[in-house]
Each structure stands twice: as C-alpha cells, then as structure tokens.
Amino acid sequence: MTVLDRPTGGTRHQRRTPRSWLRGGGLSTLIFMLPLLVVFGVFSWFPIGRAVVMSVQTTNLVTAPEFVGLQNFRDVLADPLLWTAVKNTGYFALLALVFGYPLPLILAVLMSEVRRFKGLFSALAYLPVVVPPVVAVLLWKFFYDGSPTGVFNTILGWIHLGPYPWLQNATTAMPSLVLEATWAAAGGTVIIYLAALTSVAPELYDAAEVDGASVLGKIWHVTMPQLRGILLITFILQIIGTAQVFLEPFLFTGGGPANSTLTVLLLIYNYAFANSLGGDYGAATALSIMLAAVLAILSGLYFRVTRSWSTS
Amino acid sequence: MKSPLRMSTALVVPGVLALGLLGACGSNDPVAAPSTGGKVTIEVSIDQGLEQGAIDAFNARVKQFQTANPDITVKSKEYTWTGTTFAAELAGGTLPDVFPIPFTDGRGLIERKQIADLSPLIAKLPYAEKFNPKVAQAGEAADGKMWAIPIAAYGQGLHYNRTLFTQAGLDPDKPPTTWAEVRTDAKAIADKTGQAGYSEMTQSNTGGWILTTLAYANGGRVEAVDGDKVTATIDTPAMKKVLEYLKSLRWDDNSMGANFLYDWGTINQDFAAGKIGMYVSGGGNYGNLFTQNGLKPADYGVTILPLEGSDAGVLGGGTLAAVSAKASPAQQAASVKWIDYYYMQKLANKDAAILDAQTTKDAGQPVGAPQLPVFDRATYDESQTWIKGLINVPIDQMKPFTDGIFDQPLLPEPASSTQKLYAALDPVVQAVLTDKNADVDKLLADAQVTVQSILGKP
Numbered sequence: 001m002t003v004l005d006r007p008t009g010g011t012r013h014q015r016r017t018p019r020s021w022l023r024g025g026g027l028s029t030l031i032f033m034l035p036l037l038v039v040f041g042v043f044s045w046f047p048i049g050r051a052v053v054m055s056v057q058t059t060n061l062v063t064a065p066e067f068v069g070l071q072n073f074r075d076v077l078a079d080p081l082l083w084t085a086v087k088n089t090g091y092f093a094l095l096a097l098v099f100g101y102p103l104p105l106i107l108a109v110l111m112s113e114v115r116r117f118k119g120l121f122s123a124l125a126y127l128p129v130v131v132p133p134v135v136a137v138l139l140w141k142f143f144y145d146g147s148p149t150g151v152f153n154t155i156l157g158w159i160h161l162g163p164y165p166w167l168q169n170a171t172t173a174m175p176s177l178v179l180e181a182t183w184a185a186a187g188g189t190v191i192i193y194l195a196a197l198t199s200v201a202p203e204l205y206d207a208a209e210v211d212g213a214s215v216l217g218k219i220w221h222v223t224m225p226q227l228r229g230i231l232l233i234t235f236i237l238q239i240i241g242t243a244q245v246f247l248e249p250f251l252f253t254g255g256g257p258a259n260s261t262l263t264v265l266l267l268i269y270n271y272a273f274a275n276s277l278g279g280d281y282g283a284a285t286a287l288s289i290m291l292a293a294v295l296a297i298l299s300g301l302y303f304r305v306t307r308s309w310s311t312s
Numbered sequence: 313m314k315s316p317l318r319m320s321t322a323l324v325v326p327g328v329l330a331l332g333l334l335g336a337c338g339s340n341d342p343v344a345a346p347s348t349g350g351k352v353t354i355e356v357s358i359d360q361g362l363e364q365g366a367i368d369a370f371n372a373r374v375k376q377f378q379t380a381n382p383d384i385t386v387k388s389k390e391y392t393w394t395g396t397t398f399a400a401e402l403a404g405g406t407l408p409d410v411f412p413i414p415f416t417d418g419r420g421l422i423e424r425k426q427i428a429d430l431s432p433l434i435a436k437l438p439y440a441e442k443f444n445p446k447v448a449q450a451g452e453a454a455d456g457k458m459w460a461i462p463i464a465a466y467g468q469g470l471h472y473n474r475t476l477f478t479q480a481g482l483d484p485d486k487p488p489t490t491w492a493e494v495r496t497d498a499k500a501i502a503d504k505t506g507q508a509g510y511s512e513m514t515q516s517n518t519g520g521w522i523l524t525t526l527a528y529a530n531g532g533r534v535e536a537v538d539g540d541k542v543t544a545t546i547d548t549p550a551m552k553k554v555l556e557y558l559k560s561l562r563w564d565d566n567s568m569g570a571n572f573l574y575d576w577g578t579i580n581q582d583f584a585a586g587k588i589g590m591y592v593s594g595g596g597n598y599g600n601l602f603t604q605n606g607l608k609p610a611d612y613g614v615t616i617l618p619l620e621g622s623d624a625g626v627l628g629g630g631t632l633a634a635v636s637a638k639a640s641p642a643q644q645a646a647s648v649k650w651i652d653y654y655y656m657q658k659l660a661n662k663d664a665a666i667l668d669a670q671t672t673k674d675a676g677q678p679v680g681a682p683q684l685p686v687f688d689r690a691t692y693d694e695s696q697t698w699i700k701g702l703i704n705v706p707i708d709q710m711k712p713f714t715d716g717i718f719d720q721p722l723l724p725e726p727a728s729s730t731q732k733l734y735a736a737l738d739p740v741v742q743a744v745l746t747d748k749n750a751d752v753d754k755l756l757a758d759a760q761v762t763v764q765s766i767l768g769k770p
Contacts (some may be wrong), residue, residue, distance in 0.1 A: 061403035063424060146570035168572050169746050254515045256573055258743035274517070275731045276398040277420040 055285040060277075072286035076271075082287070084259050085267040091174055092263060093242035100182035101238055105231070107186065108193030109219055122194065129187040137251040140180045141167075144252075167253050170260035177248040177261060185241075189234055193227065200226040236302050240295055264291055351383050352642045355408035356650055357391035359604075366603045369675035373668070377653050384646045395517050395731055402426060409639045410647045412463065415450035415630045416730040422452075422459045427634040431457035433648040439660045442687045446722065451632045461648075463655035465630035465684040467616075467722055468525045469595035469713050470494070474613045476589045480504040487615040487712050491530075491557060494590065494618065498567040501589035508569025509589045510561055511582070512741065515575040519741040520734025521725075522592050524627060526554040528723050531621030534733060535726040535767070542728040542767045546737070547760035550621065555744050555752045562745050572745040580605050592617065594629065595713055598681040598705055609705065614682070615712035616720060625723035628684065659686055662698045669699040678705045682714045689718065729766050736762045 021027075055072055059065035076082055111121050128136065143151040144166035153163035166176045204222045213221060224231070246265035249255055255262035255270070262270075264287070272284035358370050374386045389408040391401075398417075401407050413421065421427045431453075434440055443462060451460035474484035480500040488494040498509025513522050524534050532550025536543045562568045571582065580597065582588050584605035595614060601607040617626055633655055635647040657664030669679045680703030685692030707714075726733055740759050743750045 060399075060424060060426075150570070163570075165570070165746070168570060170743075253573055254575070256515060256739065256742045257746035258739040270735070273396045273400055274735050276393075276395040276414075276417055277424075277731065279399050 051285040051288060054281055055289050056282070058282050061281065068282065072280075072282035073290070075280075076283050076287045076290070079283075081259065081262065081267060082264075085262050085264045088174065088259075088261060089243060089245065089263045089265075092178060092245050093239060095175060095178040096181060096242045097238065099178060100186065101235065103182060104186045104189035104234075105193055105227075108190045108197060109223060111190070112194060112197045122191065125190045126187040128184050131184075133184060133247055134251065136184050137180065137248065140183075141252065144176055168257065170257050173253055173257060173261050177245075177252055180252075181245070181248050192230060192234065196227050196230045197223070232306050236299055239302075240299065243291070243295055351385065352640075352646045353385040353387060354410065354639070354643050354646045354650060355387045355389045356410045356647075356654070357408045357412065358388040360390045360392040361604050363603055365676040369672050369677050372671050372675070373654060376667070376671075377650060380653070381646070381649060384649065386650065405636075405638060407636055409636050409643055410650055411634060411636070412631045413460070413634050415462075415465075415632060416725050418450045418452075418460055418632050418634075419727070421634065423454075426637055427460060428637050428639055428644050428647075429453075429457070429459050430461070430635055430644060430648055431459060433645060434458045434461060437648075437652060437656070439656070439687060442660070442691060444685055444687060446628075446724075447630060447684075447686055450630060450724075451634075460632035460634040461651050461656065462686050463631050463633045463651070464596065465628065465686055466594040466596045467626045467628045467684055467717050467720060468529075468592055469597075469614045469717070470590055470592055470617055471583060471597060471601075472590045472613045472615065473583065473586060473588065473611050474709065475586065475608075475611045476501050476505050476507055477613070480589070484613055484709075487613060488590075488618065489615075490618045491620060495557070495561055495565065495567075498561055498589060499565045502565070502567035502569070505589070507587050507589060508571070508582075509565075509567035511569055511571070511574060511579060511588045511591045512558065512745065513574045513576060513579050513591070513593070514738060514742045514745065515573050515578075517731050517734035517738060518575050518579075519739075520737030523551070523554065523737050523741050524726065524734070525592055525617070526557075527551050528625050528627045529617045529619050530554055531624040533726075534737075534763070535728055537727060544733075544760055544763035544767055546763050547756040551756055552752055555740070555756070558741065559744050559750070559752065563748050568745065572742060583607075584611075586611060595717060596681055596683045598710070599678055602678050602705075609709075612706060613709045613712070616716035619720060625721040626717070627725060628722040629725055630684070630686075659695055660691060665695055665698045666702070669702040673702050673704055679703050680705045680707055682710050682717070684717065684722070729769075732766045733763055736766060 054065070056067060056069060057065040058068050058072075107125060111118065111125065114121060131139075145151065145153065146163065146165045146168040147153065148157065148163045150163065150166075152166065156162040156164070165172055167173050200223060204226070205218055208218045208222050244265050245263050246269065249261040249263050249266050250269065253261045255266050268284050268287050268291070270279075271287065272279040272281055356374075358367070362370070370388065374388065378384065378386055391408055391411055393411070393413055398413070413427075435458075440458075443458075444465070447462045447465045448458065451462050452458050470487065472484075472487055477484040477487075477497070480497070481504065482497055482500055488497050494510060501507060501509035513519060527534060527548075527550050530550045530553055532548050532554070533545050534551075536545050558568075562572075569588070571578075574582070576593070579588070579591055579593070580601055583591055584601045584607035586608075598607075598612065598614070601612065602609065619626065633651045635644055635651075639647060653664075658668035659665070673679050679699060680696075683692075736759060740755050743755055744752065
C-alpha cells in the first residue's frame with residue numbers, strides 16, 4: 001500500500017486507541033526518538049529549567065538553596081555595571097553591524113565575479129573560521145601589542161602611523177575586538193552568500209544587461225532582492241551573535257580597560273565565577289534569562305516586521 | 313517557515329544552558345570512596361603546565377610515598393588554583409581529593425563546610441602545636457580547630473631583572489629601597505633598554521590585590537573591621553598617593569611599557585622573558601618563574617617592598633592544603649598522610665627535608681627559594697641549614713629580600729569579601745594606567761561606594 005492509498009482523517013474518522021497507535025508504528029517511532037529526547041532533555045531543557053529555578057534562588061551549589069523570589073532580578077537591574085555592559089554590548093553590536101555585516105556580502109559578490117581560482121579565494125575567505133577561536137585571539141593579541149615593536153604598530157610605522165595602544169585604551173579596545181571578530185566570522189557568512197548567489201538565475205542578469213544596467217545596478221536591482229531572505233536571516237543571526245559576545249572580551253581584555261569592554265555575557269560570567277568562594281549564580285541565571293527574553297522578543301518582532309519582505 | 317520565536321530561543325539559550333548544567337552537576341550525590349579491602353585511592357593535585365623535570369620530581373615523590381604506604385594508591389591530577397574557576401570546580405566535584413587554596417579562601421570554605429574537617433587528624437601530627445599563629449589562623453574555624461593545613465606562607469616582594477638593571481647603568485646589588493628610587497630606576501630602565509621599567513598586574517582580581525599591597529606599604533588599609541561591622545576604607549590619602557604615584561610612572565615618565573592588562577600568569581611570563589624591569593608579587597615567585605616560564609636564574613633579583621608612612625606593612629598570604637568534603641574518612645586520613653609527607657615533613661624533619669631537596673634537585677628543579685616560616689622562625693632557620701648544600705637557586709641574588717622580610721610587619725589580606733573587593737579595584741588601577749585624564753578622586757570615591765555596597769551584602 002502506498003502512502004497515497006492510505007485513508008486520511010479528512011475522509012474517514014478512525015478512533016485512535018492504544019492498539020491502533022501500536023499497530024500504526026507509534027511504539028517504534030517512540031523508541032527511535034527516545035535517545036534524541038533523552039539527550040535533548042538532559043542536556044538542553046533540564047539545564048534551562050534548572051537555570052530558571054536558580055534565578056529565583058540564592059545558592060552556592062553546595063548547601064541547600066534558598067528561595068528569594070525576584071530579588072536576583074532586582075539586584076541585577078540595580079547593578080550599575082549592568083548598564084555599562086548593555087551599553088558596551090550595544091556598541092559592539094553597532095560596530096559589528098556597520099563594518100562586519102556588509103563586508104561578507106561585498107566579498108561574496110566580488111568572489112562570485114571572479115572567473116579563475118574561485119576555490120582558492122573561497123578557501124582563503126573561510127580559513128579564519130577553521131582556526132580555533134582561542135588560537136585566533138591569542139594570535140591577534142600578538143598583533144595588537146601596544147609597544148612600537150608590536151606587529152600592527154610595526155607595519156603602520158612603515159607609513160609613519162602610530163604606535164597605537166589597541167587593547168590598552170578604553171577608546172580603541174572595543175573597535176579592536178570588532179576587527180578581530182569580523183575577521184574571524186566573515187568567512188562563514190561569505191560561504192552562505194556564495195551558495196545563495198549561485199541560485200540567482202543568470203537570465204535576470206542578462207535581462208538587466210539588455211536594459212543597460214551597470215555592475216552596481218545589477219547588484220542593487222538583481223542580486224540584493226534575490227538574496228533578501230538570506231540577508232534577513234544573517235542580519236538577525238548577527239544581532240543575536242553580537243548580543244552574546246563573550247570570547248573576545250574575555251580573552252583579549254577581561255572586560256578592561258576600566259570596564260570598557262565588559263559585555264552582558266561577560267558580566268554573567270563574572271557574576272557566576274569571578275568570586276572563588278562561590279559566585280552569585282542567582283544573579284547570573286537571572287541576567288541570562290533576561291538576555292534570552294530580550295533576544296527572543298527582539299527576534300519575534302524582527303520576523304513579524306520583516307515577514308512581508310521575505311521571499312520564503 | 314520556522315517559528316521565529318522558537319528559532320531565536322534555540323539560538324539564545326547556550327549561556328543559560330551552561331549555568332544550568334553546572335547546577336545539575338553540583339546537585340550530584342557525593343561519589344562513594346573507591347576503597348576496597350583496606351586499600352584506599354586518593355587523587356592529589358600537581359601544578360598545571362610543569363616542565364618534565366618537575367613532573368619527574370613529583371612522580372618520584374609519589375613513588376616514595378606509596379612505598380612507605382602500600383595501602384594507599386596516589387593518582388595525580390593537574391590543578392592550579394584559579395579564582396575564576398575554583399568555585400565551579402568545587403561545586404562540580406572535579407577537584408582532586410587534596411588541593412591547595414589561598415589563605416583568603418580558608419575561612420569562607422570552612423564556614424560553609426565546603427572542605428573536610430581534618431581537625432582530629434591534624435591534631436595527631438607531631439608539629440600540630442608548632443604552627444606560626446599568624447599563619448595557622450588562615451586554616452582554622454572560628455572555634456580554633458584547624459580544618460586545612462598551612463603549607464606555605466609569603467610576604468609580597470619587589471622582583472627585579474638584574475640584567476636590565478645592569479643595562480640601564482644601575483647596580484643590581486643595590487635595588488631600590490624607597491618608592492622614589494623605584495620610580496627613578498624604572499625610568500632609567502625604560503629609557504635605556506626600551507623595556508617596561510615597572511609593571512603592574514591589573515586583571516582577574518590581581519589589580520586589586522597589588523593595589524591593596526601598595527596601599528599597605530604606604531600605611532593604608534582597605535577595610536576597617538569593628539566587631540561584625542566592616543567598613544570600606546578605599547578613599548584614603550594612602551590609596552590616593554599610590555594611584556598618583558602610578559599615574560606619574562605611567563604618564564609623566566612613560567616607564568610602564570605598553571601592556572596594562574596583566575594578570576599573575578602573563579606578568580610572570582613577560583618578566584621571565586626580560587620585558588619587565590620590576591614588579592610586585594609574592595616573594596616566593598621564583599619557583600613559578602623558573603619552572604613554568606623559563607626564567608634565566610642570572611636575570612633574577614628580589615627585594616623587600618619599601619614601607620613608607622606610619623603603620624605601613626607588607627601584605628602576606630599563603631597556601632593551605634585542603635581536602636574535599638566528599639572524601640571518605642579513609643581518604644581523608646590518607647590525604648592528611650600525603651599532605652604531611654609531601655608538603656610538611658620537609659619543613660620539620662631533617663631526613664625528609666634532605667630527601668625532598670635531593671629529589672627536586674636531581675630533577676633540575678629549584679631548591680631553596682625564599683618563603684616565610686609556616687612554623688616558628690627557629691624551625692625555619694634550622695630547616696634551611698639541613699638543605700644548605702643542596703640549594704641551587706641564586707640565593708645571593710635574593711639576599712635583599714631574605715635579609716629584610718623577617719623584620720617587616722606582616723599584614724593579612726582583607727578578611728571580608730576579599731576577591732570581590734579586589735575585583736572592584738581592578739578597573740580603578742586600569743583606568744589610571746590607560747586614561748591620561750583619569751580623575752583619581754572620582755575613581756576612589758566611586759570605588760568606596762562600590763566596595764561598601766559589597767561589604768554590606770550578607
């Protein structure tokens with residue numbers, strides 16, 4: 001019997017009994033799903049549930065926890081460092097958006113126009129993504145050495161610029177982090193755009209050319225609208241990713257100098273782990289939940305607003 | 313199309329998830345002790361990132377211990393106390409059975425019963441009554457019972473690079489004795505060698521640690537304790553003097569190099585690499601500099617901190633050996649035997665001291681780096697004579713420190729919320745070193761409020 005031959009619920013009502021469920025393959029489905037459910041439940045939803053519970057408790061994870069209601073949320077909202085962290089995270093997100101968001105698109109469009117060595121360029125663009133993030137940050141720490149003999153300062157010195165303090169100054173530290181983060185992440189997005197560009201029908205470009213469109217005109221009137229769906233997704237992914245930036249400030253500056261690179265996720269980490277005698281896990285989970293809620297709301301609004309723009 | 317909310321929720325949960333997982337680990341029941349038929353197995357800590365020689369020396373000591381105690385099996389586990397990971401390791405149950413902790417954490421861990429109560433076992437040790445009282449209190453509960461054993465004590469010192477001193481035209485046998493001399497020497501080093509004359513730790517709570525050290529050395533304190541009431545004393549003339557001093561070194565003299573985000577590990581690295589003329593840290597740092605950072609012994613010098621102003625003192629600290637609260641009674645007893653054997657006997661027993669020093673020396677590791685007495689001064693002096701012939705560290709280069717440290721008043725670290733207080737001071741010293749226009753008065757006034765709010769919390 002094929003699937004098409006099967007009677008559907010719309011044409012014939014059949015009471016669902018345990019027996020029919022069993023005969024219909026329900027048990028085998030459940031057995032096959034079980035490992036996934038267990039793994040996902042234990043490693044994803046159970047910790048999330050525990051975190052929600054922990055956010056209304058005071059606990060050092062050793063002695064019995066104490067229920068404190070919404071006190072952790074109030075404490076976090078009253079912490080002046082929270083607003084510093086929110087401001088810094090917003091600044092990072094803005095810089096990453098202005099400089100990091102268009103760059104992969106420009107690279108992808110340029111690479112799609114290249115006739116020879118396309119594979120080589122793709123590999124070069126993707127290479128930073130292959131480098132483990134911690135290794136990349138340690139490498140860039142050398143580049144950012146603030147002394148005149150640092151790598152970047154030496155190179156800039158050849159054209160009589162610098163030396164610049166890079167990470168050692170509250171003004172230049174955050175842009176330095178964004179530069180490295182853009183370098184590290186651009187390759188992945190380039191590959192996504194390159195794949196999307198291959199799906200753009202060549203006839204559209206031909207038609208635009210017949211209509212007398214320039215290269216920029218073709219990009220603006222053909223490429224961009226065709227990539228609209230992908231661009232919308234990468235945009236929200238970028239916002240969510242930058243709102244959770246942790247690795248760069250943690251490894252480069254530890255949030256310094258003078259809290260100028262303290263981000264929300266780093267603050268969560270500090271709440272939980274900066275004190276060797278047991279961190280404020282309640283405040284850490286409370287802030288985690290607030291961040292998750294804000295990002296979920298933001299994402300929901302974004303998709304609602306942009307629904308009509310999307311191609312999918 | 314996939315639900316946007318579901319999608320975004322799936323994307324934003326990792327932070328929440330990690331914390332929840334930690335909680336899940338922390339709620340596990342204690343693991344049953346792996347002891348069978350009178351045999352017991354314990355896990356002991358070995359420093360992370362040691363050179364092969366140091367690992368060989370450690371393994372040799374384990375072998376000697378197991379020969380003397382055939383019923384105890386010792387397994388080693390890499391562990392180095394780190395402020396930012398210790399709480400998670402403790403809660404997650406991933407620490408070895410025996411682990412060292414700094415003096416500052418002793419009282420808190422004991423109050424919360426997060427380490428094992430070893431007092432009945434410690435009381436039976438032959439030297440139980442000989443501990444230096446100032447040192448012993450770090451491992452004692454409020455009732456005076458000792459839960460954790462002090463294994464090392466230190467006073468802060470000024471480490472300096474003799475080679476850079478020579479290159480700068482300074483006499484390495486005459487290190488600075490006042491803060492004004494530190495400044496002029498730092499400038500000479502920076503001007504003549506291009507390296508940092510004086511550097512300072514600023515990250516991972518070490519900024520607060522060193523700032524407190526400098527405040528103590530200038531007659532200041534960071535907390536005032538009156539019964540149960542603790543008051544922050546950050547906004548004081550002594551602290552202002554220290555910050556203004558650092559500001560002068562950084563901005564007037566430009567003698568602090570180009571890195572102002574050092575922590576303990578990275579400053580040791582750069583000092584051993586010859587990039588730093590002077591820095592303040594624990595007087596017993598030589599071991600780490602040599603075994604983990606490849607310091608050339610000829611480069612090394614250490615002297616006492618200049619103490620200026622009335623009531624000035626040198627910040628002291630140390631290390632306690634603690635045992636996991638989850639260890640079984642048999643494991644606790646075996647752990648105390650190990651602590652006695654590995655850490656303590658060399659301090660109190662001639663044969664053990666010689667055996668330890670010989671094993672360490674044979675592995676090419678340093679013997680005789682300066683420390684403060686864990687027991688009384690006489691025991692310490694005697695223990696130094698036992699190993700005199702085996703000392704392989706440049707002891708003459710450490711004379712400015714060893715000759716003076718015993719005469720300096722030793723002050724304990726701030727007792728209340730130590731790590732949080734240090735963390736609150738990190739940005740203060742960072743601001744002074746990275747912002748030419750930093751307003752010291754405002755920084756101190758803000759830090760005073762921040763620290764007071766920390767101390768006011770239960």
